[in-house]
Amino acid sequence: MSNLQSETIDQSRRRFLGAAAGAGAAVAGTAAAPAWGGSTLMDTMGSFFQNHYQRMSDEEIADAIGRIERRAKRRYDVDIICRDQPPQEDVVFGYALNISKCQGYRDCVSACVRENNLDRGSQMEYIRVLEMEEGSRNLEHSEHYYDPDTVPVEGKYYLPVQCMQCDNPPCVKACPVEATWMEPDGIVVVDYDWCIGCRYCMTACPYQARHFNWREPQIPSEDINRNTNYLGNRPRPRGVVEKCHFCTQRTREGRQPACQEACPTGARIFGNLLDPSSEIRYVLANKKVFRLKEELGTEPKFWYFTD
C-alpha cells in the first residue's frame, strides 16, 4: 500500500517536473547561446529523471529514444535510428566457435568495432582473440596483442573470447543497481543510462568480457553505424560498462551478428538453441564441444568446438 502511494507521488512529481522543464525549455529557446551543453533543458531534465529500462512505459521509452537520437545528432552530427527491438518468442541464442578453423585474422574484431559504435583507438573491443600455445589451454599463457606479419603462426592456435552470455551470469548478480540483466532470449544486456560505473560486474566476470568507457566513445561521424538498438549499440555515455550483446540490433530481426558475418573462415556458428534443426544444435549434438571455465558454473551459452 505504501509502495503504491509512493509510486503515485513519484509519478505526479515527475509530471510536475516535466511540465516545469517544458516551461524552462520555452524560456531557454529564446536565448541565443546553447545552454546545458547544447541540450535543451527538457532533455537534460528528461535524462536526469529517466527510469530503469524495465520500469519505463512505452511512452517513456519513446521519449528516451528521442533524447538518444538528439544527443547523437549533437555529439556526432549523425541522424541515427534508435529502436527498442524486443526479443523474439521461443528463441534463446547460442554461439559455437570452431577453433580448428579460426586463423586469428581478427576480422570479427574490426567488424564488431564498426557495427557496435565502439570507441576507436582505445582498448574497447568486445572480442579478444587469444593466441594460444598449441596443445595447451592455459589462458594465462595466452597473448592477445599478437601482431605478426601473417597469421596463423606455426605452433599456435587462436581462441576468440567475448561475452559468453552466461545462463547463470555472475555479472548480473554483482550489479548493485540492477542495471544489467538477462533478457528472455538469453542475452545479458546493460541499461547504459542506469549503470553507475562501479565496475563490480567487470571484476565478477571470469571472462573479462565487460569493458568500461573511460571516455565518451570517439568515432568519426562517417563511421557511425546508424542502425542502433536501445539495449545494444546505441552511442554510450562516458563512465558506463558495456559488453557484447550478440548484436541485438541485428539478431533480433533474424540477421547474423556482425562477427559471424565478417568471419572469412566460417568458424562462427550462431543460432537458436530451442530450434532442434538449427546449425548450433547440430554442432552441439555432433561435435566435440567445450566451454571456457565451465567449472565455475556460469553456464556459458558460447561453445568452442573442433572439426
Add this chain to the structure above:
Amino acid sequence: MRGSQSERRLLPAIALAAGLGAALLALAPAADLPPISEEGHRSLREHPPGPEPDPGPPAGFTGYPDAPQVSVVSRREALSHYPCADCHAHMPANPERRKLSAPHPGLLDHGEGRFWCLECHDADRRNELATLAGDTVSFDRADQVCGQCHGDTHRDWTFGAHGKRVEKWQGERRVYSCAHCHNPHDPAVRPRAPEGPPGIRAGLEPMPDKGRKHPPVYPWQPVDEESGHE
C-alpha cells in the same frame, strides 16, 4: 481427484486383460489356419518373400536423411569465363594430360597430382561439372563434386557446421558454395596479415615488452639484462 487417478491407472490393465482374452478366443478355432504340410509342420511364413529386386546401377547422391532445406548461392555468375562452351563448343575434348595456357588456371595444386581437368569437369558438356560416376553437375552445385572425397565436410556443410550462411540466422537457409571460399584448383588457404592488435587504453603507455613480461614483483626475481625486466 485421487479416486479418478487410480481409475485411470487401472484402465490399461483392464484393456490388457480384455486383449489377452480376445487373443485366446481367436486361437481356439483352428479351422482357419493354413494346412499342415507333408513334412508335418506349417511353413513359417504365409507369404514367403519373392526374389530379391534387381538393385540396378547405384543411384547418385540423394542427400542426407533429416537434412535441412538449403539453397546454394549461385556460383556461375562469379565465373569470369563462363559459359565455357563459348570457346569449347567447336573444340574436341583432348583427354591427354598437359599444361594448359590462359585463360585456364596455370596451377592445379589439389589432390597431390592425382587430378587433371576431366576429373571434375565434364568432357562433353563443357558448361557443367561431372562426378566420378559420370553424372553431370551444375557449377552451382559444385559441392556434389567436392563431397565425393570430402564426405565429412560435405555433411557438416549441409547441416551448417561448415561454411557460411548468407546474412540470416533465421528463415530460409542460403549458403555459400564450396568454391566461394576455396579455390578448387588451389584449395590451401595461405597465411595472411591479421587486423591490428587492440590499442592501448587512452592515457596509458604501452608495456615495454608485449605479453606477460612485467617488471619484477619481488626483489629476488631475476632481471633480464636486455629489457631490464624479468
